[in-house]
Amino acid sequence: MEKKYSIGIDIGGTTTKFGIVDDKGIIIEQGRVPSNKHEVVEDFIDDLYEGLWPMIGRAGGVKNIIGIGMGAPNGNLYTGTIEYAPNLKWKGIIPIASLVKKKFGLDTKLTNDANAAAVGEMIYGCAKHMKHFITITLGTGVGSGIVIDGKIVVGHDGFAGELGHTVIRHGGRLHKSTGIHGSLEAYASATGVRETAIELLTAHPETESLLRDYTINELTSENVYDCAIQGDTIANQIFDLTGEILGEALANFVMFSSPEAIVLFGGLTKAGDLLMKPTRRSMEANLLPIFQNKVKLIYSQLKEADAAILGASALVTAE
Amino acid sequence: MEKKYSIGIDIGGTTTKFGIVDDKGIIIEQGRVPSNKHEVVEDFIDDLYEGLWPMIGRAGGVKNIIGIGMGAPNGNLYTGTIEYAPNLKWKGIIPIASLVKKKFGLDTKLTNDANAAAVGEMIYGCAKHMKHFITITLGTGVGSGIVIDGKIVVGHDGFAGELGHTVIRHGGRLHKSTGIHGSLEAYASATGVRETAIELLTAHPETESLLRDYTINELTSENVYDCAIQGDTIANQIFDLTGEILGEALANFVMFSSPEAIVLFGGLTKAGDLLMKPTRRSMEANLLPIFQNKVKLIYSQLKEADAAILGASALVTAE
Numbered sequence: 001m002e003k004k005y006s007i008g009i010d011i012g013g014t015t016t017k018f019g020i021v022d023d024k025g026i027i028i029e030q031g032r033v034p035s036n037k038h039e040v041v042e043d044f045i046d047d048l049y050e051g052l053w054p055m056i057g058r059a060g061g062v063k064n065i066i067g068i069g070m071g072a073p074n075g076n077l078y079t080g081t082i083e084y085a086p087n088l089k090w091k092g093i094i095p096i097a098s099l100v101k102k103k104f105g106l107d108t109k110l111t112n113d114a115n116a117a118a119v120g121e122m123i124y125g126c127a128k129h130m131k132h133f134i135t136i137t138l139g140t141g142v143g144s145g146i147v148i149d150g151k152i153v154v155g156h157d158g159f160a161g162e163l164g165h166t167v168i169r170h171g172g173r174l175h176k177s178t179g180i181h182g183s184l185e186a187y188a189s190a191t192g193v194r195e196t197a198i199e200l201l202t203a204h205p206e207t208e209s210l211l212r213d214y215t216i217n218e219l220t221s222e223n224v225y226d227c228a229i230q231g232d233t234i235a236n237q238i239f240d241l242t243g244e245i246l247g248e249a250l251a252n253f254v255m256f257s258s259p260e261a262i263v264l265f266g267g268l269t270k271a272g273d274l275l276m277k278p279t280r281r282s283m284e285a286n287l288l289p290i291f292q293n294k295v296k297l298i299y300s301q302l303k304e305a306d307a308a309i310l311g312a313s314a315l316v317t318a319e
Numbered sequence: 320m321e322k323k324y325s326i327g328i329d330i331g332g333t334t335t336k337f338g339i340v341d342d343k344g345i346i347i348e349q350g351r352v353p354s355n356k357h358e359v360v361e362d363f364i365d366d367l368y369e370g371l372w373p374m375i376g377r378a379g380g381v382k383n384i385i386g387i388g389m390g391a392p393n394g395n396l397y398t399g400t401i402e403y404a405p406n407l408k409w410k411g412i413i414p415i416a417s418l419v420k421k422k423f424g425l426d427t428k429l430t431n432d433a434n435a436a437a438v439g440e441m442i443y444g445c446a447k448h449m450k451h452f453i454t455i456t457l458g459t460g461v462g463s464g465i466v467i468d469g470k471i472v473v474g475h476d477g478f479a480g481e482l483g484h485t486v487i488r489h490g491g492r493l494h495k496s497t498g499i500h501g502s503l504e505a506y507a508s509a510t511g512v513r514e515t516a517i518e519l520l521t522a523h524p525e526t527e528s529l530l531r532d533y534t535i536n537e538l539t540s541e542n543v544y545d546c547a548i549q550g551d552t553i554a555n556q557i558f559d560l561t562g563e564i565l566g567e568a569l570a571n572f573v574m575f576s577s578p579e580a581i582v583l584f585g586g587l588t589k590a591g592d593l594l595m596k597p598t599r600r601s602m603e604a605n606l607l608p609i610f611q612n613k614v615k616l617i618y619s620q621l622k623e624a625d626a627a628i629l630g631a632s633a634l635v636t637a638e
Binding site: 255260 | 467468473474479484578607
């Protein structure tokens with residue numbers, strides 16, 4: 001009997017999402033476990049097993065499963081290891097592909113989480129038929145997947161496409177887990193939006209804002225969005241500034257690989273036009289004329305996390 | 320009789336270099352014409368013809384020539400046009416490949432000048448056998464050629480690889496011909512070094528410097544080098560600052576495509592270790608740990624301009 005299903009796992013900074021994918025690219029069942037509560041990776045894998053094993057059972061057992069594809073921050077396609085991921089608790093080099101393979105008894109492949117999302121977008125999403133595009137994930141951190149000539153760019157060592165860690169503001173805000181100042185991730189992530197909120201609220205104590213009703217811990221990008229659509233000035237400034245910085249970075253990326261489109265994913269994209277408008281304006285303003293008004297800047301049309309799960313699962317089915 | 324020779328033409332911001340290349344990649348004869356003195360491109364082509372036609376004659380005439388390969392700023396491989404090149408006098412869209420073809424009666428192809436240099440480096444230079452590398456030309460301007468999986472990256476529209484125009488200092492020095500503030504080219508070009516010299520000399524009127532013996536017009540990157548090797552403090556600071564900014568930009572590029580090497584070309588590389596040391600230090604300091612101490616940072620071993628002439632000529636011989 002032919003194996004019908006593959007498994008896609010997307011390890012994010014906060015949450016790991018996983019799903020069973022059928023041969024038409026439909027996620028027939030999915031679940032999630034936290035990524036940031038286990039000090040050692042084996043405990044994380046135990047949790048993952050607890051969530052995923054019953055699903056495998058309902059799909060007819062391992063005999064029905066082709067294999068497991070995983071996406072993770074700093075995941076290396078060549079070695080199957082997560083190496084020094086700044087947004088994960090497990091430090092050093094983590095041989096996660098071989099650990100998962102052993103636990104489940106299934107062939108397991110790993111790639112960078114954002115690369116997995118780019119593959120999902122290329123196979124099932126709005127980048128279908130595109131040969132040159134970049135995906136940027138605006139989540140807890142900022143991930144990226146770069147496609148050139150229809151192929152994911154992994155570079156000489158397997159780690160290419162870490163655009164969230166490029167510096168866009170020399171001497172700017174400290175990104176705590178890397179020690180880099182002024183990287184894109186320090187601004188255009190959920191964490192960055194929160195920091196921008198705190199900075200603006202502190203810098204303008206005289207300006208009234210609905211955001212002042214939240215405690216520091218409650219100041220999330222979602223709450224900033226809620227206040228912004230109610231017309232709150234500071235909340236709107238937060239998205240304007242985030243978009244301005246993101247747009248400048250995107251302009252730099254366009255001048256590198258001249259993509260047909262940039263596809264934005266992740267939690268921050270829920271802000272819709274509040275983020276899209278300043279981002280697009282800033283990107284265009286920072287491009288050389290030859291690149292202006294050419295690049296499609298779009299939000300992913302795939303359900304959140306689906307792209308990464310689908311793209312990860314494609315690691316084992318594309319062979 | 321088989322055609323033995325090809326022609327490579329490298330159009331730079333100041334000078335155009337051209338040569339007749341034999342089937343072993345030897346430049347058997349070469350010459351140059353200025354690029355920046357002709358208001359209309361037809362006059363430039365007339366000058367080029369005057370220099371090149373006698374060489375073609377000595378090579379046995381057009382019957383011995385496969386074709387002409389050209390590299391130019393904003394040169395587009397797909398269309399054969401130079402489009403809105405900020406460092407050239409000819410504005411708008413210049414159909415230079417068809418004009419040269421008509422003038423010489425030879426098949427003519429065009430690409431970006433820095434891409435041509437990258438091809439030359441890949442076929443004849445220190446990037447031989449490398450599948451992932453970036454070349455950066457530090458001349459009048461800053462050009463770049465990006466190779467991924469053994470292929471030049473031209474992107475969706477043919478214009479990829481304009482790394483000199485990426486912004487590395489938000490709100491920084493104005494780059495006059497583009498209007499962009501803080502682009503790499505505003506600092507890490509011969510023009511940028513000159514501006515840094517003027518800025519530092521003006522900012523520190525109390526500091527003695529050999530550079531003060533030069534008139535403003537004489538303040539070239541060559542003179543800064545001459546003073547720096549004599550131990551002049553400001554001259555050394557100029558290269559330190561240039562290297563610091565260049566290294567930050569290179570770190571960003573590494574996190575994009577994770578190349579095996581970055582090959583530096585062009586006039587500024589004559590500064591040797593004076594530029595290389597601060598550049599390397601700054602690049603490493605700005606990289607995520609996973610990228611540190613991996614990327615070879617090297618000066619091109621090809622004679623200046625040879626790489627671009629050879630790479631351009633390969634446009635017509637590689638078929």
